[in-house]
Amino acid sequence: MFATVALLAIMCLTITTHADHHQPCHTHNMTGLMSVMTLKGEMKAVGSFTYDSVGRKLRFQSNESQPSNTSLGLDLLMFFEEGIFYEIDSTNQSCEKKKLQMSLHPFDIPDDAKLDSTVTTGSSSIEGEGLKVNVWTGSLTHMKGFYSMSVTMGCLPVTTFYFTDTTSFLFRNMDVELEIKDPDLLVVPSLCHGKPLEDTPEGTVHSFLHEFM
Numbered sequence: 001m002f003a004t005v006a007l008l009a010i011m012c013l014t015i016t017t018h019a020d021h022h023q024p025c026h027t028h029n030m031t032g033l034m035s036v037m038t039l040k041g042e043m044k045a046v047g048s049f050t051y052d053s054v055g056r057k058l059r060f061q062s063n064e065s066q067p068s069n070t071s072l073g074l075d076l077l078m079f080f081e082e083g084i085f086y087e088i089d090s091t092n093q094s095c096e097k098k099k100l101q102m103s104l105h106p107f108d109i110p111d112d113a114k115l116d117s118t119v120t121t122g123s124s125s126i127e128g129e130g131l132k133v134n135v136w137t138g139s140l141t142h143m144k145g146f147y148s149m150s151v152t153m154g155c156l157p158v159t160t161f162y163f164t165d166t167t168s169f170l171f172r173n174m175d176v177e178l179e180i181k182d183p184d185l186l187v188v189p190s191l192c193h194g195k196p197l198e199d200t201p202e203g204t205v206h207s208f209l210h211e212f213m
Helices: 002-010
Strands: 013-017 030-038 043-052 057-062 075-079 084-089 094-099 114-122 130-139 145-152 157-164 168-177
Touching: 114 145
Parallel strands: none
Antiparallel strands: 013 114, 030 043, 030 168, 043 057, 057 075, 075 084, 084 094, 114 130, 130 145, 145 157, 157 168
């Protein structure tokens, strides 16, 4: 399984350099669209995101106008610095406050990531037909597996693969703008005010990735 996934991850890439001593860059404030798909072809979610790179806050809201048989209806507000997140259901006026056990997400490069290579997707010899990216890799925490992030030379995450024993995911960021268009999306909504922190059952891991598993 891992061999097949690894082959898929490097298709259509032209490797230009290899290094393992570089320090990861840190991404920008971002607004855009994100899709999540398993490597079996199941679309798990498509939606909009807002990311505060300084405060390390994230809001992801799936687009219910583009449902599929396997898609998830999600509204997540993540506070990675504080180690908590909210699952919001505006339709039913409900909100759950939970603890984050793993802060990994596809909008910033972990500090301990290793630079695997610099590659060009498409063509490096035809002007306008290639995108040069750094590929950062590392191990997952709290579960067996690893990740591979493709990030532009300007430190904009494009795709992230997460590989585990049970399933693997591809996260894609699209139509990204380097600004927070609506800061209110990163504020705890009134229906979540006063919510107690829920107990985490033994053996349960909460993370942005786990919301799609």
